[in-house]
Amino acid sequence: MALQTLKTLCNYVGNQATAASEEYLEVTSPHDGNTIAMVPLSTAEDVDVAVTSAKAAFGAWSGLTFKARSAYLLKLYVELQAHAEELAELVVLEHGKNMAEARGDVAKGLETLEYALSLPQLTQGRVAYVSNGVQCRDERVALGVVGGIVPFNFPFMVPFWTIPIALGMGNTYVLKPSEKVPMTMTRVAELASQVLPPGVLNIVHGDAKCAQALVEHAGVRAIAFVGTSMVAEQIYKRATELGKRVLALGGAKNHLVALPDCDVEMTAQDVVNSFAGCAGERCMAASVLLVVGEQPELVERIVAKARALEPGSDGA
Structure with missing residues (x-):
């Protein structure tokens, strides 16, 4: 630069x-x-x-x-x-x-x-004819x-x-x-x-x-x-x-829900992108993941992708 x-x-x-x-x-x-x-x-x-x-x-x-x-x-x-x-x-x-x-x-x-x-x-306002000879008007x-x-x-x-x-x-x-x-x-x-x-x-x-x-x-x-x-x-x-x-x-608390029929690879990548993108310093960073049912493969892929992150790389 x-x-x-x-x-x-x-x-x-x-x-x-x-x-x-x-x-x-x-x-x-x-x-x-x-x-x-x-x-x-x-x-x-x-x-x-x-x-x-x-x-x-x-x-x-x-x-x-x-x-x-x-x-x-x-x-x-x-x-x-x-x-x-x-x-x-x-x-x-x-x-x-x-x-x-x-x-x-x-x-x-x-x-x-x-x-x-x-x-x-987008901000043109409105005119309402509410009665004979009576108008109401919005102004910004x-x-x-x-x-x-x-x-x-x-x-x-x-x-x-x-x-x-x-x-x-x-x-x-x-x-x-x-x-x-x-x-x-x-x-x-x-x-x-x-x-x-x-x-x-x-x-x-x-x-x-x-x-x-x-x-x-x-x-x-x-x-x-x-x-x-x-x-x-x-x-x-x-x-x-x-x-x-x-x-x-103010701040935000974002919850993600992974349903049993989710695409495991896509979901794992999206979860990691959410909490790791911008180093997690954004209001839309994932805070809580709720996995519906038994989905060990999803959890394993999330952990593997998180461990593979390199600071400074795209998406990290």
Whole structure:
């Protein structure tokens, strides 16, 4: 990978790299433990700068037609698609996924961005004629600034679960990536600055204190969180107390059931792929396998395939 392996990161606010706190955290390579970047631990003041930028951009951005916003998102899609391989390499560098999984991470995120291009057709609203001279009408109105807090396991895909939809609906966005994998979304912000108006998408780096400041900022109207169930509950409780809209996604417990007539080879491979893919660091990883009836051959094949795994290989 022809990538710079040591970089001091900045926040990205108003389409500009912005200096933040003087306190930094080392970003270490999962491959060898070496330091590959330094990420700032943003303060509440740094968060305020980003939210202020997003608020300033909200009026003009939300005032655009759906079609006009979709045109911007299409430009973003084209820009990110052109750099998809570079983004996948960054995912490998800072997260440790193998290249196949990293490419999948980027591809799935881009799918959501592509879906958001259809929002003009998907969110047209309704008019109901409920009585003589009486109409009821649905309207979708942008909230304002949305704050996003995301985990380390999918550096590109998970942020793009919400960024394209929020922007397409007329909101502006402040994202706090995981401090463990901050490089991918910093590069996204650099690329986005070439096609989006200033302040529409902003990045603030930091730890839990930064996340708390984002949740509690009076200028943030909605919070989107993905992470552990414990933190999801805490953020949901605090944000709703403050009158914010909240999407709080926690962990998962996935159960697989193998019926007596299952294809043994296919089932064994699928089970191993489920719990070992992405090193098991994903919400759809298999946690429990319930085998119906006596199926010793299935169990033996699962054990054999698991023992044969090589870290870093496709599917491992």
